[in-house]
Amino acid sequence: MKFLYAILFTFLLFGCESQTESETSILKTHFENSNGTETATYQETIDFYIKLAKEYPEINIQTIGDTDSGFPLHLVTYNLDGDFNFKKIQDSKTTILINNGIHPGESDGIDATMLLFRDLATEKNNSPENTVIATIPIYNIGGSLNRNSTTRANQNGPKEYGFRGNANNYDLNRDFIKSDTKNSKTFASIFHLVKPDIFIDNHVSNGADYQYTLTHLFTQHNKLGFELGNYLNTELMPKLEEDLAKDNWDITPYVNVFNRVPESGFSQFMDSPRYSSGYTTLWNTLGMMVETHMLKPYKTRVEGTYELMVKMISITENEGLKIKELREKSLEELMVLEDYHIQWKIDTTQTTTLNFKGFEADTLISEVTGLPRLKYDKSRPFTKPVTYQNYFKPKKTIKIPDAYIIKKSNYKVINLLRKNFIEFTSLKKDTLIEVESYKIKDYDTKKGSYEGHYLHQNTTVTSTVKNVQFKQGDIYIPTRQSGIRYILETLEPEAVDSFFNWNFFDTILQQKEGFSPYVFEDVAIEVLKENSLLSDAFQYKKLTDEKFANDYYAQLEYIFQHSEYYEPAHLQYPVYRVLKDFKLEVD
Numbered sequence: 001m002k003f004l005y006a007i008l009f010t011f012l013l014f015g016c017e018s019q020t021e022s023e024t025s026i027l028k029t030h031f032e033n034s035n036g037t038e039t040a041t042y043q044e045t046i047d048f049y050i051k052l053a054k055e056y057p058e059i060n061i062q063t064i065g066d067t068d069s070g071f072p073l074h075l076v077t078y079n080l081d082g083d084f085n086f087k088k089i090q091d092s093k094t095t096i097l098i099n100n101g102i103h104p105g106e107s108d109g110i111d112a113t114m115l116l117f118r119d120l121a122t123e124k125n126n127s128p129e130n131t132v133i134a135t136i137p138i139y140n141i142g143g144s145l146n147r148n149s150t151t152r153a154n155q156n157g158p159k160e161y162g163f164r165g166n167a168n169n170y171d172l173n174r175d176f177i178k179s180d181t182k183n184s185k186t187f188a189s190i191f192h193l194v195k196p197d198i199f200i201d202n203h204v205s206n207g208a209d210y211q212y213t214l215t216h217l218f219t220q221h222n223k224l225g226f227e228l229g230n231y232l233n234t235e236l237m238p239k240l241e242e243d244l245a246k247d248n249w250d251i252t253p254y255v256n257v258f259n260r261v262p263e264s265g266f267s268q269f270m271d272s273p274r275y276s277s278g279y280t281t282l283w284n285t286l287g288m289m290v291e292t293h294m295l296k297p298y299k300t301r302v303e304g305t306y307e308l309m310v311k312m313i314s315i316t317e318n319e320g321l322k323i324k325e326l327r328e329k330s331l332e333e334l335m336v337l338e339d340y341h342i343q344w345k346i347d348t349t350q351t352t353t354l355n356f357k358g359f360e361a362d363t364l365i366s367e368v369t370g371l372p373r374l375k376y377d378k379s380r381p382f383t384k385p386v387t388y389q390n391y392f393k394p395k396k397t398i399k400i401p402d403a404y405i406i407k408k409s410n411y412k413v414i415n416l417l418r419k420n421f422i423e424f425t426s427l428k429k430d431t432l433i434e435v436e437s438y439k440i441k442d443y444d445t446k447k448g449s450y451e452g453h454y455l456h457q458n459t460t461v462t463s464t465v466k467n468v469q470f471k472q473g474d475i476y477i478p479t480r481q482s483g484i485r486y487i488l489e490t491l492e493p494e495a496v497d498s499f500f501n502w503n504f505f506d507t508i509l510q511q512k513e514g515f516s517p518y519v520f521e522d523v524a525i526e527v528l529k530e531n532s533l534l535s536d537a538f539q540y541k542k543l544t545d546e547k548f549a550n551d552y553y554a555q556l557e558y559i560f561q562h563s564e565y566y567e568p569a570h571l572q573y574p575v576y577r578v579l580k581d582f583k584l585e586v587d
Contacts (some may be wrong), residue, residue, distance in 0.1 A: 009237040010246075024025060025493020027052065027118050036299025039107040039158040040114065042071075042144040048191035049076045055122040060084040064193070066169040069142035073186045073344060075194075077134045078120050080127045090195050094131050094320030096313065099276060101138035102172050104266065105152040109136060109202020110291050112305035125310060128317040134194050139183060154206055158297030162336075172453045173201075176279035176488060177272075177501040179416055186459050188419050191280065194371055197323050199280040199287040202305055207258045209376035211357040213296045213304040214244065214399035217254035217289040219271050219281040222392045223344060228330040232286055232323075249304055252354060253388060254291050261361050264325075265387035267346055273489050273497045282485040284327045298389055328521025335480050340488050342495040343396035350391035357383050386571040397493055400479055401577035405435060406492050406558070408473040409576060413490075413499055417477065420486055424477040431470050434580075436463050438493060438573035440508070442499075456501040459494050461573065475547025476578075491575050501572065511570045515560050517553060524559045534562050 027192035029048060030040040040048065053061040061293045063072040081092075089095060100109035113135050119125045120133070123418055126486060138144045144162035151163055166172055166183060175184045205215075221233035244251050271278035277287030290302040290308055296327050316323065366373040406413060408426070443459040479487055493500035515523075528535040538558060542549045548558075560566055 002537055021037040021434070022389045027055075027122070029111060029114045029118070030343065031114070031302060037157060037159055037295075038303065039054070039111050039161055039298075041147070042138055042141060042162075045110060045114065046074060048460070049074065049117070049137055051122055052076075052117060052246065053504040055070050057082045059121055061119060065182070065189050066119050066142050067183045067186060068170070068181050069145065069165075071141045073139065073141070074102040074137050074182070075190055076117065076137055077132060078117055079132045080129055086193055086195065088389045089132050092130075094198070094316050094324060095194055095196045096131060096133050096198045096200065096316055097191070097194050098133065098309065099139050099199070099201045099251060100136060100139055101140050101144055101162065102276065103164045103199060104140050104146075104203035105155065105164055105295075106202070107158060107161050108204055108298070108301045108305045109290065111302045112202065113137065115302075115306055128313055130320055131313055133313060134196070134385050136187075136190065139187070140166045140184075143172075151199045152294070152434065155204065155294040156296060163224075171451055173276055174274045176276055177274050178451075178453070178499075178504075179419070181453055185419055191283075192421050192480065195468040197287050197320065198281070198312065199277060200309065200312065201287075201289045202277045203289050203291045204301065205254070205291040208255050208260070208262050209295060209358065209359050209361075210255060210262060210289055210293070210379070211381055212248060212250055212252050213293055213306060215254045215291045216240070216308075217271070217277070217291055219277045220268055220285040220345075220392055221390075223227055223270070224284075224286075224330075225339075226283060226326075226330045226333050228286070228326040230393075231326055235318075236286065236323075239315055239400055240308070241315065242309055243309060247307060249307050250357060252356060253390065254289070261374070262356060262358055263382075263384050263386050265389070267389035268392075270344060270392065273486075274501075282489060283482065284330045284485075286323065286327075314449060327388060332480060334484050337400060341394035341397050342401050342492050343394070344392040344487065345395040346389050347391040347393040348389070352388045352390050354388045355383060355387045355388035358386075366420065367499050372391050373389075376499075398488070398492055398494070399579075400484075400488065401436065401579055403479060404418075404477045404487065405433065405468075405470060405578060406475045406477065406491075407476060407574050407578045408471065410475075412505075413504060414475055416490075417475075417487075421481060422477065422483045423481050424475050425468055427472055427474045427476060429472050432467050433444075433576075433578065434465065435472055435576035436465050436466050436579055437576055440493065440571040440573055443501075453503045456503065457496075459498070459501060461493055465579070472564065493573055493575075505574060508569060508572055508574065511566050511567065515556065515565070517556055520556055520560060523563075523565070524556055527563045531562075534559070 030038055030044050049061050058078055060077045062075050065073055067073055079470050083089060098113055100113055120127055143164060143166050146163040147160050148163060152161060164171060166181060168181065170181050172181060172183050175181050179185055218232060219235055221229040224232060241251050255262050255271055256269045257298055273279045273282060277289055280287040283293065290305055303499045352411045359376045359378050361374055361376045362383055363372050364375050438461040441460045441462045443456045446455045477487060489495045489497060490499045494500055528538065548554050
C-alpha cells in the first residue's frame with residue numbers, strides 16, 4: 001500500500017511540475033524564443049499581457065488615456081487577491097509601479113517585466129500577499145513602433161529595438177513636469193490612480209566601461225528629505241544591493257561620467273522633476289531608475305533587470321508597512337514646513353567610498369582622429385576605492401507661502417494643476433489681496449532648442465509686498481495639500497524645472513509698448529525735473545558707466561523704465577504668493 005501511495009504521490013508531483021512547465025512553455029516570450037537576442041514588438045507585448053489576463057485572474061489589463069502615437073497606454077496589474085480597485089488596494093497593500101520603454105531602444109525592462117508577470121501568475125516565483133505590482137508595458141509607443149537596429153550605436157543587442165524619441169520626437173524622460181505630450185498627461189492619470197509607494201523606471205546606459213551589468217539611480221535622498229530620504233539611503237538601497245549580491249548580481253550607483261574613467265570619482269545624478277523619478281518623488285514615492293550597462297549581452301541585461309525587480313518586490317513585501325508609514329509622516333512634516341529648498345548643489349564635505357569594480361583604461365592615439373582617446377581593457381579588471389559624491393545641500397531656499405494666486409487666463413498651467421490633482425478654488429468676486437509679487441530680475445536662455453523649448457536657467461527675481469486687484473475666477477491654490485512639492489517646484493520661478501524656466505510665461509519677457517526718442521526727449525526732461533531721486537541716479541549712472549553715457553537710446557530707455565509710462569506687465573511674474581491667511585470667498 002505504501003508503495004502505491006509513493007507512486008501516486010510521484011505521479012501527482014510530476015503532473016504538477018509538468019503543468020507549470022507547460023504553462024510557462026505556452027506563455028514563452030519573444031525574448032525567450034530568440035534565446036535572449038531579440039525584444040518583443042509593441043503588438044507582441046500587448047498580446048502577451050492580454051493572454052496572461054485571460055488565463056489568470058490575478059492579472060488585469062486596461063487602457064488609460066492617449067499618447068502622441070494615437071494608441072492608448074496600457075496598465076497591467078498583478079494582485080494575488082484579484083482585486084484591481086486601487087482605492088481599496090492603497091489602504092491594505094503596498095504598490096509598486098514599473099515603467100518600461102520610455103526609451104524603447106532600452107528595451108530590457110519590457111522583456112524582463114513580461115517574464116516577471118508570467119512567473120508570478122504561474123507561481124514560478126513566490127506571489128507577494130501584501131504587494132501589488134502594476135506596470136506600463138511600453139510607455140513610448142511611438143518610439144517602439146519606430147524600430148531599427150542602428151540608432152543605439154554603442155549597444156550590445158537586441159537585434160532590433162525602438163527609437164528614443166516618441167511620435168513627435170520628444171524625449172519622454174524630460175517631459176514629466178512640462179507635459180508637452182499626451183504620454184505625459186496620461187502618465188499623470190495613471191500615477192494618481194495607482195498612487196505607488198515605489199516607482200521603478202527601467203533604462204540602459206553607458207558613460208564608461210566597468211564590470212557591473214546593473215546600476216541603480218535612486219532619487220536623491222537629501223532632496224527627498226525627512227526620515228523617508230534617510231531610509232532610502234541607509235536601509236532600502238543597501239538592502240537591495242545586499243540581496244542582489246547574494247545571488248551574484250553586483251550593483252553600483254549609476255556611473256555618472258562621460259569620456260573619463262570612473263575611478264576619478266563621480267557624483268550622484270540629480271533627478272529634477274523633468275525626469276520620471278524626480279516627478280514621482282514630488283508625492284513622496286520612492287523612485288528609482290534601473291540602468292543596465294549597454295555593453296553587456298542583452299540576455300544578461302534582461303536577466304539582471306528581472307532579478308532586481310524580484311528583489312525589490314521581496315523587500316517591499318517585508319517592509320511595505322514601514323514604507324507607507326514613512327511616506328505618510330513625510331507628508332505630515334511637509335504640512336508644517338516653513339522653508340523649502342528649490343535648488344541643490346553637491347555637498348563636498350560628505351562623500352561615500354565605493355568598492356568599485358572597473359576596468360583599467362589607457363589613453364591611446366586614435367587611428368581615426370590622430371588625437372588622444374580613451375580605451376578600456378577588459379583583460380585588466382580591478383576593484384578600487386572610488387569617491388562617490390552622493391550628498392547634496394540646499395543652494396536656494398524659499399519661504400513657503402500659504403497659497404499662490406494665478407490669473408484665470410493662464411489656462412495651460414491651470415490644466416496641468418488639474419491633471420495632477422492639485423486642489424484650487426476660484427475667487428468668487430473681484431478682490432484686493434496683499435501678496436508678494438515677483439519681478440524677473442535675470443535669467444539665461446539656452447542657445448539651442450531643448451525638448452521643444454529654449455529653456456531658461458539661473459533665474460533670479462526681486463520681490464515686493466503689495467496689494468493686487470484680482471478678478472473673479474482667478475485661481476487660489478493653497479499650498480498645504482498632498483501636492484505641495486509639485487506646487488512649489490512649478491510655481492517658484494527660480495526652481496530648476498519651474499513653469500517659468502520651461503517658457504510657460506515667456507510673453508512677460510517681451511515689452512509690448514515703447515517710445516519714440518524724438519517725442520520722449522521732451523517727456524524725459526519733465527520726468528527728471530519731477531523726480532530728483534531718479535535724476536540723481538541717472539546722472540550717477542552716466543558718470544560710472546561709459547557705455548551708457550555714450551548711448552542716447554539706453555539713457556532714454558532708463559528714464560522710460562523708471563517712469564509711469566513703463567508698462568507694469570513687463571517682467572511681472574503672473575503668479576502671486578499669499579503670505580498670510582485672509583477670508584477667501586470662493587465658488
